[in-house]
Amino acid sequence: MNIRFPTEPTNGKQLVMAGLQRAATRTSHLSHRLTSVHALDVHSPHAIYDLGAEDIASGHGLDAATWLSLGYLVKDDQTHLAAAELQMDPDGKAVLLSSLQYGFHIEPFAKLLDLLTQQQATDPRFSEARLLRCAAVGLFALWLKCDESGSDTLYPVAPAPAGLQPNQAYTAADLLAVLMPLARRRTAPKTDGTVP
DSSP states (O other): OEEEOOOOOTTHHHHHHHHHHHHHTSOSTTGGGOTTGGGOEEEEEEEEEEOOHHHHHTTOOGGGOEEEEEEEEEEOSSSEEEEEEEEEOTTSOEEEEEEEEOOTTHHHHHHHHHHHHHSOOOSOOEEEEEEEEEGGGTEEEEEEEESSSSOOEEEEOSSOOTTOOTTOOEEHHHHHHHHHHHHHHHHSOOSSSOOO
16 A cells, blocks of 8 residues: 655645754754754655544544644654654644654654565555554554555554553454453542542
8 A cells, every 4th residue: 555645735844844943952862863853854744643542432533533633743854853743723834833742653753664664565555654642542553544445554662551562553443342451440430539
């Protein structure tokens, strides 16, 4: 399957680069790695979606996922340093760099996306690369949204929730079936004051 990326806003990379330049001037986990901001590669724009635990627990599918932002990956010559998230206006213009993330999911997500993008396509269909998050169950997954008739494919990124193998392909139904018991535990009313 051929992977495509959404059309990016004309000012998207510019907004990310301006944010990286500001981050380089502040003391942070990222600043010591931003010595040469102009040499960084801002690439692979992708839509970021959130799926609530309540939706999973209720048996809703990916159609319940909410679009949050547009993401980019940020790479130096060897490593993906961060992921940037941009907020968009209704006309598709990037208006705000809402976050620069440098968590442990970034590099595995980028490597998986790169691997799948480089594989020989044996299927003439196209899929859009997306990121699906469900914080309540610890899910961070590459979502290949099929453009034509066919099913979407999801690849959990390490570390994956219990019952899911990182970098393994799942249909939406299979992935959500594994997550449903965990989502139901997370959303169940608690009367004893404990946190699920």
